[in-house]
Amino acid sequence: MANATSPQLQLEFPDSTVREFEPGTSGADIAAGISRSLAKKSVAYVLNGDLKDLSEPILNSGTIEIVTREDERALELIRHDCAHVLAEAVQALWPDTKVTIGPVIENGFYYDFDRDQPFTPEDLATIEKKMAQIIQQNEPFAKEVWSREKAKEYFAAQGESYKVELVDMIPEGEDVKVYRQGEWLDLCRGPHMPSTGLVGRAFKLMNVAGAYWRGDSDNQMLSRIYGTAWADEKQLKNYLHMLEEAQKRDHRKLGREMDLFHFQEEGPGVVFWHAKGWKVFQNLVNYMRRRIDEHGYDEVNAPQILDKALWQMSGHWDWYRENMFTTVTEDDREFAIKPMNCPGHVQIFKNGLRSYRELPVKMAEFGNVHRYEPSGALHGLMRVRGFTQDDAHVFCTPEQLEAECLRINDLILTTYSDFDFGDIVVKLSTRPEKRVGSDEGWDRAESIMQSVLNKIEADSDGRIKTELNPGEGAFYGPKFEYVLRDAIGRDWQCGTTQVDFALPERFGAFYIDQNSDKQEPVMVHRAICGSMERFIGILIEHFAGHLPLWLSPVQAVVATITSEADPFGEKVAEALRDAGLNVETDFRNEKINYKVREHSLAKVPAIIAVGAREAEEGTVSIRRLGSKHQTSMSLEEAVASLVEEAVPPDVRRKRDAKKAAES
RNA sequence: GCUGUUGUAGCUCAGGGGUAGAGCACCUCAUUGGUAAUGAGGAGGUCGGGAGUUCAAAUCUCCCCAACAGCACCA
Numbered sequence: 001m002a003n004a005t006s007p008q009l010q011l012e013f014p015d016s017t018v019r020e021f022e023p024g025t026s027g028a029d030i031a032a033g034i035s036r037s038l039a040k041k042s043v044a045y046v047l048n049g050d051l052k053d054l055s056e057p058i059l060n061s062g063t064i065e066i067v068t069r070e071d072e073r074a075l076e077l078i079r080h081d082c083a084h085v086l087a088e089a090v091q092a093l094w095p096d097t098k099v100t101i102g103p104v105i106e107n108g109f110y111y112d113f114d115r116d117q118p119f120t121p122e123d124l125a126t127i128e129k130k131m132a133q134i135i136q137q138n139e140p141f142a143k144e145v146w147s148r149e150k151a152k153e154y155f156a157a158q159g160e161s162y163k164v165e166l167v168d169m170i171p172e173g174e175d176v177k178v179y180r181q182g183e184w185l186d187l188c189r190g191p192h193m194p195s196t197g198l199v200g201r202a203f204k205l206m207n208v209a210g211a212y213w214r215g216d217s218d219n220q221m222l223s224r225i226y227g228t229a230w231a232d233e234k235q236l237k238n239y240l241h242m243l244e245e246a247q248k249r250d251h252r253k254l255g256r257e258m259d260l261f262h263f264q265e266e267g268p269g270v271v272f273w274h275a276k277g278w279k280v281f282q283n284l285v286n287y288m289r290r291r292i293d294e295h296g297y298d299e300v301n302a303p304q305i306l307d308k309a310l311w312q313m314s315g316h317w318d319w320y321r322e323n324m325f326t327t328v329t330e331d332d333r334e335f336a337i338k339p340m341n342c343p344g345h346v347q348i349f350k351n352g353l354r355s356y357r358e359l360p361v362k363m364a365e366f367g368n369v370h371r372y373e374p375s376g377a378l379h380g381l382m383r384v385r386g387f388t389q390d391d392a393h394v395f396c397t398p399e400q401l402e403a404e405c406l407r408i409n410d411l412i413l414t415t416y417s418d419f420d421f422g423d424i425v426v427k428l429s430t431r432p433e434k435r436v437g438s439d440e441g442w443d444r445a446e447s448i449m450q451s452v453l454n455k456i457e458a459d460s461d462g463r464i465k466t467e468l469n470p471g472e473g474a475f476y477g478p479k480f481e482y483v484l485r486d487a488i489g490r491d492w493q494c495g496t497t498q499v500d501f502a503l504p505e506r507f508g509a510f511y512i513d514q515n516s517d518k519q520e521p522v523m524v525h526r527a528i529c530g531s532m533e534r535f536i537g538i539l540i541e542h543f544a545g546h547l548p549l550w551l552s553p554v555q556a557v558v559a560t561i562t563s564e565a566d567p568f569g570e571k572v573a574e575a576l577r578d579a580g581l582n583v584e585t586d587f588r589n590e591k592i593n594y595k596v597r598e599h600s601l602a603k604v605p606a607i608i609a610v611g612a613r614e615a616e617e618g619t620v621s622i623r624r625l626g627s628k629h630q631t632s633m634s635l636e637e638a639v640a641s642l643v644e645e646a647v648p649p650d651v652r653r654k655r656d657a658k659k660a661a662e663s
Numbered sequence: 664g665c666u667g668u669u670g671u672a673g674c675u676c677a678g679g680g681g682u683a684g685a686g687c688a689c690c691u692c693a694u695u696g697g698u699a700a701u702g703a704g705g706a707g708g709u710c711g712g713g714a715g716u717u718c719a720a721a722u723c724u725c726c727c728c729a730a731c732a733g734c735a736c737c738a
Contacts, residue, residue, distance in 0.1 A: 110733095118666060209733030210666025217735040221666055224733070256674080265711070265729045323736095374664050374736060375729090382738090389738065481738095493738065530738040562695045589695070597699035611697060623698060630698060 010061040024057040028194075031066045041068040043193040044077055051077070053143060053191040069198055070231060076104045081141070081192055082131075082199045082229040083109040088184040089130035090225070099186065100162040100213065100222055107239060108228035112211055114162065118223040124205040127225070131203070138197030139182035143190060151176045151187065162213070163187050202236040203229035251540035252380040258545055258603050260536075260553070261381070269378045269385030271533055279553035279582070280536055283648075285366055287418075288390050288529065290650055295411050297364040297392055302344025304368065308334040313506055314343040319475065323371045341367035342500070342525060345393045346507045349521075354511040359521065360396035360404055366532070367391045381537030382492060388532040394524040395509070398444070401522050405452045405480075405497055408526045412482055412495045413456075413464070415528050418649040419539060420548075425465045425491075427481040428453045429472035436476055437501035445499045446478050453480070476502035484538060492538055494530040499523075545603040546625055550648045552582070557604045559586040559595040561611030568615035572608060575635055579643045600625060606642065 008020035011030070021030065027045030031038045031054070044054050048062035051073060058064070067073050083102035090097055090113055102111030113119075119127075146154070148167060155163035166187055170176055179188045181196050193199075206226045213219040230236040247253075255261050260277030263270075273281060289299065308326070311317045316324065316339065325337040338344065345363045354361065370386045377383050394404050409426075416424055428449055431442045457466045473479055482495030500523040504510075510518040529535035539547065549555055556576060560569040566587045576583045584604075586595050592609055599607050607623045609630065614620055620638045623630040633641075647655070 121668070207732060208667060211734045212665075215735075217665070221734075223666075226733075263730085268729065369738090371737085376664065376666095376734080377736060378730090383736095384738095387738070391738095496738075527738070534738060559698090560695095561697050564695075591694095591696050591701065592698050593696085594700055595698085600699055607698080609698060613697085621698080628698085 009058055011058070011064045012062070014063075014065050021058065023059055026057050027052060027054040027064075027066065030058075030064065034066070038066060038068070041070075042066045043069045043071075043074050043198055044191055046073065051191055053141075054194055055143070056191070069193070069200075074193070075229075075231060077191065077193045078199055078203075078231060079104040079109040079229045081196065082203050082227060083111050084141075084179065084181060084186055084188070084192070085131050085134050085196055085199055086111050086127065086205070086225060086227060087113075087186060088134055088181060089127050091184065092134075093126065093130055098160055098162055101166070102186075108206070108226060110211075110224050110226045112213070112222040112224045114213075114220065114222050118210070119208045119225060121208060124208070124225070128203075128205055132201070134181075135196050135199045135201070137182060138195050140195045141192040142180040143192075144178050144180060144185075145175045146178055148176050151178065155187070199229065200232070202231065202233045203227060204236065204240070249541050249544040250380075251382075251537040254540050254545040254603070255381070255537075257601060258540075258553075260540075263380075268375065269373060269383075271381065271384060271386070276553035277536075280539075280547065280551055281532060283551050283553075284529070284532055284536060284539075285390075287648055287650060288366070288415075290648075291411060291415060291528075292362075292364045292390075292392065294650070294654075295362070295407065297362040299364050299366075300345065300348055301365055302338070302341060302348065302367070305335045305337055306343070308336055310343055310347075311336050314346075314503065315476075315506060316340065316343070323373070325370050325372055337370045338367070339369050339371045341365050341369065341389065341391045342393060342503055342523075343507070346503055346509050346523070349393075349395055350507060350509050354395075354521075356397065356511055356513045356519070359511060360394050360400050361521075362392060362394050364390070364392035381533045381540075384531070384533050387534070389527050390529045390532060391525070391527050394526065395504075395511075395521040396524065397519070398522050401445075401499070401524070402448050402452060404524060405449065406455060408497050408524070409452065409456050409480075412497075412526075412528050413460070414650075416482070416484065416495075418653075419542070421484050421542065422463065423485045424463070425467055425483045426453065426456055427467045427469045427472075427483065429469040429474075429479050429481060431478065432471050432473050432475060434475055435473070441501050442478070445501070449478050449480065449499065474498055474500075476500045492530075492534060494535060494538070495528045496526065496530065498525040500525060546605070547603070549605050549642070549646045552605050554584050554602075554604050555582045555646060556606040556608050556642060557584045557586050557595075557599045558608045558610065559592060559599070561592045561609060563587065563589065564612055565610045565615045569610050572610055572620055572635055572638075575639055576608075576642065579639045581639075581642055581646060596623065608638065 009023055009025065010018055011021055012018045027042070028039065030045070031042040042054055044067040045052050046065045046067055047058060047060070051067070083104070087099050087102055091099065094115060096115070098114040100112040100114060102109060151167045152164050155167065167176055176187070177189055178185045179190060179192055204227060206228055209224045209226065210221045211224040213222055228236065228239060230239060255277065258276065259274050260280065261274055262272045264272065292299070305327070308317060311324070320339060324339050326334060327337070328334050345365065348363060349361060367389045368386065369389055373383060373385050378385070394408070396404050413424070430446050435442070453466050456464055469481070477499040479496055479498035481493045483491045483493050485491050504520050504523050509521060511521055513519045539551070558569045558573045560566050569585055569587060573583045573585045586599070588595070596607055603625060605625045609621045609623065619632050619634050621630045621632045622638060
């Protein structure tokens with residue numbers, strides 16, 4: 001068709017100029033046509049939003065942009081190329097290693113290998129050296145399109161059974177592509193940069209780990225090597241520095257330094273809360289109590305241990321047995337320690353007769369639950385075997401469901417904002433394969449929740465991102481998951497709203513409607529912090545230990561400079577305590593430098609130093625955590641400002657609203 | 664649970680087949696000092712637990728436990 005009348009490509013450049021090209025022109029040709037320096041610097045191009053190999057011929061019109069190595073979009077190419085170089089290096093060093101996949105991930109990449117002898121951390125340096133050699137050789141990445149048969153034959157002959165499996169997974173109609181780099185090649189959909197040399201030197205292999213083939217624990221465990229790669233060494237250095245900083249705010253480390261809690265061998269996954277940590281815990285519980293009170297919940301408390309029969313009825317005995325702590329008494333009666341609060345709450349709902357007039361019934365509990373989590377899952381406060389859920393169950397009519405979901409969303413989002421969390425993702429998880437209830441029921445619930453999800457996003461001013469998690473719902477109903485991101489960039493699911501079809505029916509819970517008929521209520525499970533333990537862990541990391549004054553276990557330390565000032569120091573402490581603040585005194589025979597250092601390390605928000613001068617003038621010198629400066633003010637001023645700052649955000653919000661209404 | 668690594672004083676860590684060492688913290692004494700470590704002295708562990716090899720084990724081997732990094736699972 002390429003003749004004199006064949007249509008030219010219309011390509012629009014970033015500066016909005018449109019130019020015509022012969023179909024089949026490559027990105028490299030275009031870059032070369034613009035300037036020699038661009039041709040040299042370019043590593044790929046973007047056509048209509050898709051990243052392409054520089055050598056890829058252009059067949060369609062559209063917007064085009066040449067991507068240089070410095071471009072942010074080149075970063076994923078650098079990382080992906082680096083993964084290929086890693087794989088080549090590994091096979092050069094250990095030829096009997098089989099390759100699998102090596103994708104780009106946040107901040108880097110990994111590659112999974114199958115090898116009898118897993119890699120050791122010492123191997124990483126060897127591999128890095130080999131990688132540097134490969135990069136030095138600067139072989140071009142050459143794309144080839146193979147037939148399915150050829151690819152399978154080739155990889156089978158190489159003994160690369162995983163690659164054969166991967167070829168089979170490529171959808172019909174899609175090209176089977178391999179990228180060659182010198183002698184070595186890999187099945188890959190691309191794109192890549194023009195040559196291995198462009199990977200550069202700003203890469204580092206981070207660690208080795210086991211990982212299951214295709215993410216399934218029934219499959220073979222592979223040996224995974226994680227790496228990071230950046231455009232230049234400065235970026236790499238920054239990233240490594242960021243990791244170090246993140247480690248400093250690890251809640252396990254801060255928990256010890258701040259004397260909040262500890263773990264020990266005899267109690268894997270259960271927390272020993274120290275006095276200060278428990279104070280934080282109580283401050284958090286008190287906050288949540290005020291919030292749920294404001295939202296019309298009733299707090300209840302259901303038993304820790306219940307007969308197996310109840311858990312059989314709830315379905316937990318079938319679905320959740322391996323995660324439950326159980327105990328058999330002398331008289332051979334079997335009990336389970338509750339892993340969830342819902343069955344208990346249903347019992348409370350069922351006790352007595354419920355009228356439609358009572359609905360929605362909102363039952364809350366700071367429920368202490370125990371779950372036998374896999375040992376490898378345990379992680380500080382973030383993942384424990386005994387924890388406290390800020391749990392609640394809303395029993396309502398189907399008509400009330402949407403409004404209740406929105407009400408819960410409001411409670412969750414205001415709570416997160418009170419704790420200064422901005423990065424929130426709400427995910428809607430829909431019906432899983434293994435499930436109870438009719439498809440019509442799921443249709444109805446999912447459509448209600450989808451509309452709630454849309455409202456959540458629309459009302460958030462872009463603060464909330466929403467996602468769909470198909471097939472990830474609970475077996476008894478769809479759910480929303482509220483996910484926060486921690487200091488190290490890990491995501492933690494905290495809040496959740498789950499619609500339950502199964503439990504009311506299983507327990508035969510009902511209410512009496514307008515016509516004196518029995519009706520099954522809809523049950524909504526919801527948690528906001530999720531686990532108080534985890535939430536505190538996230539708070540510690542989020543604030544790097546600098547908890548807001550209202551949450552802080554010790555809000556101020558009064559430290560005297562000389563013992564002469566002790567009586568005045570006592571007076572200051574008393575005044576602060578009388579005003580409701582949590583205050584400690586430090587009258588030890590130590591220098592003020594020593595005291596300041598110690599309390600700063602313990603993350604005390606305010607150090608109030610008093611010496612002879614303050615005692616005489618009736619003033620105090622306040623040094624706030626994180627600041628190197630101190631301000632001097634009268635004792636009265638100090639008390640008033642600290643008291644004001646220590647007002648919890650919800651109390652402040654209510655107070656301000658009241659004030660605004662009055663004026 | 665799976666793969667790998669680690670486990671020595673409260674903390675951070677050194678050592679390593681012949682019965683343990685540092686710094687900080689702790690205790691005592693001296694020092695009363697202006698905002699991130701005053702000085703001196705003292706006490707403290709049998710080296711995660713168990714078994715084995717050995718004349719001798721904290722050190723080597725095996726089993727178990729726990730922690731850490733991932734994976735899988737999950738609030």
